[in-house]
Amino acid sequence: MIDGKAIASELRDRISSAVAVLKEDHGLIPGLAVVIVGEDAASQVYVRNKTRQTREAGMNSYEYKLPEDTSEGELLGEIDRLNNDSNVNGILVQLPLPEHIDESAIIAAISPEKDVDGFHAVNSGRLMIGENGALVPCTPQGCVILAKRHLGSDLSGKHVVVIGRSNIVGKPVAMLLLQENCTVTITHSKTRKLEEICKEADIVIAAVGRAKMVKADWIKPGATVIDVGINRTTNSDGRAKLVGDVDFEEAVEVAGGITPVPGGVGPMTIACLLRNTFKATCHQNNISGIDV
Numbered sequence: 519m520i521d522g523k524a525i526a527s528e529l530r531d532r533i534s535s536a537v538a539v540l541k542e543d544h545g546l547i548p549g550l551a552v553v554i555v556g557e558d559a560a561s562q563v564y565v566r567n568k569t570r571q572t573r574e575a576g577m578n579s580y581e582y583k584l585p586e587d588t589s590e591g592e593l594l595g596e597i598d599r600l601n602n603d604s605n606v607n608g609i610l611v612q613l614p615l616p617e618h619i620d621e622s623a624i625i626a627a628i629s630p631e632k633d634v635d636g637f638h639a640v641n642s643g644r645l646m647i648g649e650n651g652a653l654v655p656c657t658p659q660g661c662v663i664l665a666k667r668h669l670g671s672d673l674s675g676k677h678v679v680v681i682g683r684s685n686i687v688g689k690p691v692a693m694l695l696l697q698e699n700c701t702v703t704i705t706h707s708k709t710r711k712l713e714e715i716c717k718e719a720d721i722v723i724a725a726v727g728r729a730k731m732v733k734a735d736w737i738k739p740g741a742t743v744i745d746v747g748i749n750r751t752t753n754s755d756g757r758a759k760l761v762g763d764v765d766f767e768e769a770v771e772v773a774g775g776i777t778p779v780p781g782g783v784g785p786m787t788i789a790c791l792l793r794n795t796f797k798a799t800c801h802q803n804n805i806s807g808i809d810v
């Protein structure tokens with residue numbers, strides 16, 4: 519079992535220590551602004567957790583709750599204000615946005631230097647060409663940290679099969695693993711013989727959004743399995759339950775290491791958001807040498 523909860527907690531502790539150094543040596547406190555539009559229940563929970571963990575790490579958290587009927591222009595105005603606020607080092611707009619707002623226009627409006635989600639085209643491009651200083655999407659960062667904790671820091675030559683090609687998870691995690699000298703196969707809904715391809719992987723990254731899709735006989739014995747999926751299902755007794763894209767009960771018998779859902783990739787995502795906020799603060803203030 520790869521314990522994402524414990525590994526994320528260690529990472530948050532390292533970030534807290536680094537934040538203390540930044541405050542002591544440079545008089546700076548990183549600030550993260552989270553903007554949420556509307557009442558989506560899952561988003562409200564995510565934002566609450568982000569705010570709490572930002573504060574626990576010693577950073578400033580600014581929360582902006584805007585009503586469902588906020589116009590695109592009003593949201594763009596808020597982003598412009600945050601782009602120009604020197605107390606704000608990172609800006610995150612919680613997705614999904616209401617349908618009348620164009621998500622891509624909002625992401626494009628965030629200053630790339632404050633884009634702690636790493637979704638802006640400038641940061642995607644930086645990641646693609648392997649440029650230092652890219653703000654890398656949080657969930658993919660978390661996946662790589664978990665794989666390295668299990669397999670050691672050198673992933674060279676490992677064959678990784680990524681299932682899913684979204685801009686949020688599949689594509690950026692593939693780029694990160696390419697930088698780690700892995701051989702990366704990206705698969706998706708139109709891939710033929712997915713099971714056979716998956717069975718060749720030393721590392722499987724499942725980011726699909728289909729409950730328990732990856733079965734034990736898709737996995738090479740001893741392979742490392744990182745399950746990004748978060749799927750809401752109900753137990754036999756009718757209670758709500760979260761499951762991943764991997765059939766954990768089966769796969770745990772075959773895999774060399776596997777992340778649970780919940781308690782695997784999920785906690786790493788917020789920890790990496792704090793890491794990005796810290797890095798953005800250092801970059802904006804030309805500070806180097808404090809590593810997290």
Ligand code: NAD
Nearest residue numbers: 657682683684687706707725726727746747748783784787
């Ligand atoms: P998405 O819907 O944007 O992309 C899903 C991808 O899966 C697509 O590229 C699609 O081609 C592929 N796919 C769909 N059906 C398939 C099939 N039958 N076989 C192979 N590929 C198939 O989703 P996303 O935003 O990348 O998220 C994926 C999952 O990860 C979701 O469950 C989401 O909730 C979860 N997620 C978790 C975190 C976290 O912090 N743990 C963060 C982001 C997303």
